[in-house]
Amino acid sequence: MAESADRHPRIGVIDDHEISILGVEHMLSTADDLEFAGGAPTVDDLLATTHGVTLAVLDLRLPDGSSPRANVEALHAHGIDTLVYTSAEDPFLVRSAASADVLGVVRKSSPAAVVLEAIRTAARGESVPTMDWAAAIDADESFVVDLSPRQREVLELYASGESAARVAELTYLAVDTVNMYLDRIRVKYANAGRPAKTKTDLYKRAVEDGFLPMPRRDPAS
Structure with a gap:
């Protein structure tokens, strides 16, 4: 996101560990070309309490169980890299x-x-070429399973705990059709090297791919 010449990029930090937020704030205090905008434990909290953020520094595992993909998309919707x-x-x-x-x-x-x-690089809207990111992108084609909208809908409902009969009722499909979709989904995951033979496996794959939210962590843990 381009910045005007008279305004420094404003950095928001999203992390449920206060020490991480304070650490980034301290780092930014040493830079005269960046501004710390604030920190929060979730994306929703940051958007509600901090304004003018141009770049979000985002932890992946947050206390509200939100998926990384959903969080990035929510930030993009507000014009935040x-x-x-x-x-x-x-x-x-x-x-x-x-x-x-x-x-x-x-x-x-x-x-x-x-x-x-x-x-600093990301605040200019430029990619940050690290090994972790490169490895994630290189593995993306074999990792992320390409599901049709209907397959995704069936997976989300079934993996979240609904029976095949209930999924059929909610989607106005026949039970046999729902089972056919589930079979095709399992084949796609198996072909990607991520087998999902059981309902629990399908739940794990749905969470990994951001189709379902991650389980909430125990605040005491």
Whole structure:
């Protein structure tokens, strides 16, 4: 997103760990060309409380169970670019974010100078070429399964706990048709090297691909 000459990019941080937000704020305080706009534990909270953000520094695992893809799309809808800032312990989440058109991925374990330069580059609307992001993009074709809108609808309902009969009722399909869709979905995942033989497997794949929200974490954990 282009910035006017008299305004510095405003950086918002979305992370449920306050220490991470404070860390980025401190890094930005050393830069005279970037401005810390605020931090929040979820995308909704940031959008509700912080204005004028031009770049979001986004953690992938948030307390509201939102998927990386949904978060990036919500930020894009408000004209906000995204840089993923993560420990990268879950490659599925990194790939989900990469498929949603983020500007890059930077590890929290990176030196402060590296993180700051990544933020500066992303704030200019430029891609941040890190190994984590490159690996996610390279793996994207084999990772993300291409489902039709109808297949996705069936998967979302069935994987979230509905029976095949209930899915048929909700989608105005025959039960046999629903089962046919599920069979085709399983074949697609198997061909991608991500087998989904059970209903639990399908739920996991739906979460990994951002079709369903991640389970909420226990706040005490």
